[in-house]
Amino acid sequence: MNAITPTQPTTLPRLNEAAPEFDALTTHGRKSLADYRGKWLILFSHPADFTPVCTTEFMAFARRADEFAAMNTELLGLSIDSHYAHIAWVRSIKASFGVDVTFPIIADLDMAVARAYGMIQPGASDTQAVRATFVIDPEGVLRAMVYYPMTNGRSVDEIHRLLVALQTSDTHKVATPENWHPGEDVIVPTPQTTEAAEARMAEGYDTADWYFSTRAL
CATH class of the missing domain: 3.30.1020.10 (Antioxidant, Horf6; Chain A, domain2)
Known part of the structure; x- marks a missing residue:
């Protein structure tokens, strides 16, 4: 019988508690969680630059960026790729598909942010972030998180719908x-x-x- 090697448990942030702090290099300069105080933030990870599923997701977020902005919401991407890979990928998306990715992307080569947010799932990959999405409110509190597998793109429509619902619940x-x-x-x-x-x-x-x-x- 083959022995089963135990995996390192993944620590996940918890709903309705303070979101993990970060200070990271992005395609728009350094960004920290504190920079987003007073606004809603959608932080989302993807497995890798220059991959087709991730490209469709980033284009979908980019096309809805103005709608999110109208809801006092910023977008922030992340993957375990280099700063220069992110810049090259954003330029490739513009050249190949005519879509401007106007929000920043965290370069997380040391996996510090990915580990803090539980984006590394050993059952899926030890070296890439899964498709995780975190909704953080203007007080820095984690309000929702959604995980998708490597093979299937997330629904930006659903993330937008969830944000509208959360804001409606808070207001009313x-x-x-x-x-x-x-x-x-x-x-x-x-x-x-x-x-x-x-x-x-x-x-x-x-x-x-x-x-x-x-x-x-």
Whole structure:
């Protein structure tokens, strides 16, 4: 029987806690987490420059950059490639596809940022970052994280939808149902006492049961 070699456990950041700090060289100069205070940040990793799946993702983010900016949100890419490889890749995307990548990309050759954010998954690769996406709020708190495998590109539409939902929840103190989009009803917070549950039916919401009420925004 073949022995199984244990892998080093991957440390992941945790939701609703401070996102790991970083200070790193990017295609736009040095960037730190502190530079993004007061704004939302989408930090996303990719396995390698000059690869087709990663190229489609970066073009998708680039094409939506103005939409994210309108939501007070910055984009920041990362891979375990050199600074010069990033510059060459960005130039190649512009030359080959006519798409300007206007957001910075972290050069993480020592894997410091990738390890801090749990982007290195030994079951996938010890030397490349998986397709991880982190949504960090203006206070530097990690609000969401999504992981994709090496072989399949992530959905930028879904990341944008998630950001809209998070901002809506913060503004209106509500939750959002599965695949919620702006204009659809939101979920009212569940009553926390028996008295509040008893009163819920008469509060004017669209209530299916005491724990499930929705309303329009």
